[in-house]
């Protein structure tokens with residue numbers, strides 16, 4: 001039989017009842033809970049959503065700081081969707097860069113592809129939008145760390161890496177690169193909406209959108225706001241290991257569920273380039289056939305592989321342009337082949 005635990009003569013259940021009673025009294029007097037964290041969790045979990053007819057009126061809304069706004073706000077589609085659609089009208093090809101796992105090289109691949117697209121044709125205008133709110137890497141990888149963005153009548157001006165390559169990232173808005181961004185979903189959502197609707201990109205041929213790993217708040221926000229903006233599709237970056245491929249399958253499933261076309265998969269670090277003899281070796285052997293096999297199984301295009309080359313990491317850390325400085329490297333060749341593959345989906349320029 002379970003032993004009854006008593007503290008100061010009270011059972012656990014009696015104590016819990018007393019605590020709940022105390023909380024209720026405190027809420028009746030102040031309109032707020034004692035424990036702010038509990039309050040946050042409960043109201044977020046039961047939030048009816050801003051589009052609901054119960055927005056601002058449900059019991060979970062009581063005490064929420066947004067209650068009044070939600071109760072009085074217009075219901076229906078988020079007006080941000082139309083703003084994004086209008087702003088991105090002059091952007092022909094909009095591509096999300098996704099990965100199931102972190103650290104597989106998504107930001108590196110985004111930067112390499114943007115550099116390759118820009119270097120391939122000086123008349124082509126390319127931009128990168130970094131929506132990895134908590135871990136923005138593009139300012140460093142594209143060599144524009146410490147630059148500032150400016151606000152004008154027509155919106156935020158992106159930072160120019162080259163005449164035909166620009167970038168926008170939350171990294172430009174932080175006072176130091178070491179500042180941590182600790183935001184909940186709604187605040188990230190607001191920032192992504194601003195990035196998509198307020199950056200003055202001008203006419204663009206390609207906008208590559210670098211996302212955090214997985215399928216989190218940032219992905220849902222971007223997917224919602226881009227829903228009417230004629231999104232071209234998504235590229236998924238992975239490494240050959242089964243543990244990474246497992247998450248890629250989830251990412252592909254996510255894309256299919258939310259109606260995003262999967263343009264293809266890029267297998268990063270699939271071979272190792274020895275810095276001494278340039279010999280290629282397989283250091284992450286694909287136990288189940290790697291990304292190529294998975295693409296066949298799931299009927300997705302295998303866009304190509306990029307070898308693991310220590311020079312890449314150095315060039316990215318230093319913000320240098322690997323594509324133009326190492327034109328004969330196998331990585332540069334692979335990037336050129338990938339952008340040729342992407343051309344199949346390209347919408348013609350203006």
Ligand SMILES: Nc1ncnc2c1ncn2[C@@H]1O[C@H](COP(=O)(O)OP(=O)(O)OP(=O)(O)O)[C@@H](O)[C@H]1O
Pocket residue numbers: 099101102103104105106107108109132135137211212213268269306307308309310311312313314316317
């Ligand atoms: N092909 C490659 N060869 C050598 N190093 C690479 C290669 N691809 C990526 N790296 C290095 O691996 C590290 C992680 O890359 P990166 O930051 O691009 O990954 P990520 O998937 O964007 O990470 P996160 O999940 O944090 O967004 C970086 O140091 C990068 O320079």
